[in-house]
């Protein structure tokens with residue numbers, strides 16, 4: 040019998056980093072895949088829905104229960120084994136292993152007790168001259184690998200390495216009825232627009248919806264379907280609505296020695312102009328991040344109280360670009376960047392350079408302090424305004440539409456008199472606009488403008504949710520992005536996979552009325 | 553003014569973990585420029601005026617060059633790496649002997665010898681004062697502030713319960729007692745300029761020392777054992793609603809006048 044506990048009011052199981060709050064009476068706490076299966080059998084037999092919860096760092100309320108019980112995977116963490124195939128080494132992880140833990144295991148090479156998934160893999164990885172790493176970097180290292188797969192997480196390094204999807208080798212999934220299957224990329228693909236697979240005593244099959252997704256734009260707006268799709272892609276980015284991921288294998292690559300730089304600019308326009316040229320003229324960037332003047336002001340205002348950044352130097356006023364480049368040949372690259380920044384009113388004197396892990400940590404945490412302080416600020420408003428939650432955009436657009444989108448953000452927010460900061464993945468035309476709310480009136484106003492942003496992003500060929508997923512908060516963007524027909528098609532698949540609708544109801548697909 | 557700053561490369565002890573068996577996990581722990589040394593260097597870089605020269609040196613394995621590179625990035629003008637297999641295993645006295653020989657042979661005209669109070673790895677806090685002794689220089693420990701004006705060099709020393717402001721004769725040994733919480737990052741331009749400066753390597757022969765004066769052979773320290781010293785703490789729990797009253801109480805307890 041699996042362990043189940045009562046949930047007390049105010050429990051962390053009732054919220055995530057979106058600060059949306061829900062309700063629930065019990066949390067089931069499985070320690071193994073078998074227990075997950077048992078839980079699903081029990082709940083499915085009674086038709087009782089569950090919400091899957093991992094580290095609750097999600098920002099769209101996907102793990103927030105709305106009255107039903109929670110299945111928390113927190114006790115299923117750690118590395119299981121290492122293997123190697125034609126592509127590279129891979130590591131097998133339990134679903135709630137955090138990225139921080141994964142990074143530590145790889146950096147310290149603490150492979151003791153890990154299974155050889157292919158002969159000699161553990162020994163061979165231990166004796167590699169350089170340590171290996173998992174390159175997807177969704178900045179929040181406290182998130183779990185299962186959560187990352189469920190939301191197809193991505194981040195700054197997507198610029199160079201793509202999204203979680205590109206690094207998943209295989210997963211194990213427990214279905215609503217407690218059946219389980221292991222899916223390895225390449226082993227089960229759709230024939231045209233029909234896909235079918237066995238799992239336990241069931242055989243699932245369905246038509247692949249045929250909405251268009253521009254592969255060049257970052258997109259985590261629901262699952263990715265396409266003709267000839269791989270079955271694994273049904274579960275990557277579908278936020279737990281089709282099954283619970285109980286094991287993940289991800290590929291690793293050798294750590295590339297890099298150097299980190301933050302270049303300061305007098306204003307946002309110069310930083311954005313320089314970003315464009317750096318993207319087109321500088322090869323080998325690991326990532327390219329933007330922090331507008333407001334973000335830098337925000338960092339400066341928390342420098343003395345946020346333990347994360349208290350050990351960092353204070354950035355000068357203005358805006359900034361943050362990038363990593365390979366150490367090899369970095370002086371030449373910096374020479375090119377120097378010429379670019381000079382033509383935008385800055386100079387390499389107005390910058391920070393880092394070559395040690397401590398420098399990297401300082402710069403990273405400075406960048407991370409922007410969303411983190413906003414999340415904390417929203418949390419602090421909750422007691423006075425319980426209905427409020429964070430309003431930050433997560434939209435990406437194609438290259439040609441980046442300027443138009445940026446001016447749209449600014450003009451609409453300025454007209455409305457709302458305060459905001461803009462930061463994030465400028466290298467992928469994916470900045471986050473965080474609206475700093477001060478009252479419920481502002482919240483309502485901002486919500487309306489947010490809808491305009493989403494519609495604009497879609498009209499420009501972009502995505503409404505480029506990396507955070509839809510969760511509960513952004514379900515309306517599914518029809519906005521792909522049309523009602525596509526939503527109906529996804530609902531049909533949901534009915535095939537989870538006929539009683541017990542897995543994460545209300546996530547991605549609006550709760551059935 | 554010619555400043556000569558001693559630095560050391562150390563494992564980042566804050567990144568070390570203790571495994572389930574209670575052993576320190578050293579694998580994957582990065583080497584860093586010791587924070588006390590970095591703070592000392594930064595204080596000197598902040599003190600210097602145009603025309604001054606700041607040189608740094610370290611004694612260590614060849615990889616220690618990377619910590620000197622960091623010093624050059626931060627703004628040091630010259631760097632020396634004292635490196636030789638024969639120097640391996642030096643205790644504090646043998647280290648002080650090598651350092652003193654280096655100063656006498658390679659930087660005899662340094663106006664101020666600067667150290668951090670201790671390093672975060674060994675943390676004996678002996679080398680600066682042994683060097684002062686060997687070179688017969690005056691020593692100023694626990695310095696928190698250094699200024700140079702018409703009246704010469706002045707330092708503030710923090711003795712824990714009192715501060716002492718004193719004049720520092722040229723050629724003294726000064727050790728800074730603090731670590732700056734806010735670390736420093738150099739600019740890209742600093743880094744490019746630093747790339748043009750080289751690190752001078754010096755071996756045992758270059759120090760003019762025999763094999764028996766340095767390294768393991770020159771070290772008389774024997775570690776008999778280590779133990780954890782347990783400090784006794786008194787604890788008193790008080791429940792106070794009023795923050796002002798709480799502050800007063802803390803001030804009373806630590807003997808500060810509010």
Ligand SMILES: Cc1cc2nc3c(=O)[nH]c(=O)nc-3n(C[C@H](O)[C@H](O)[C@H](O)COP(=O)(O)OP(=O)(O)OC[C@H]3O[C@@H](n4cnc5c(N)ncnc54)[C@H](O)[C@@H]3O)c2cc1C
Nearest residue numbers: 093094095096097101182183185186187189192193279284
């Ligand atoms: C400061 C901050 C910055 C962030 N920056 C980024 C960023 O740059 N990029 C980015 O992509 N995200 C970012 N995030 C969001 C978050 O870290 C990711 O969404 C992460 O993938 C969530 O992982 P989790 O373990 O916390 O999942 P949870 O929040 O617990 O769950 C997220 C969703 O996944 C489902 N789920 C979780 N585990 C499983 C599983 N094993 N099987 C099936 N479904 C599951 C849940 O039901 C829920 O729908 C940020 C968050 C914070 C707080």
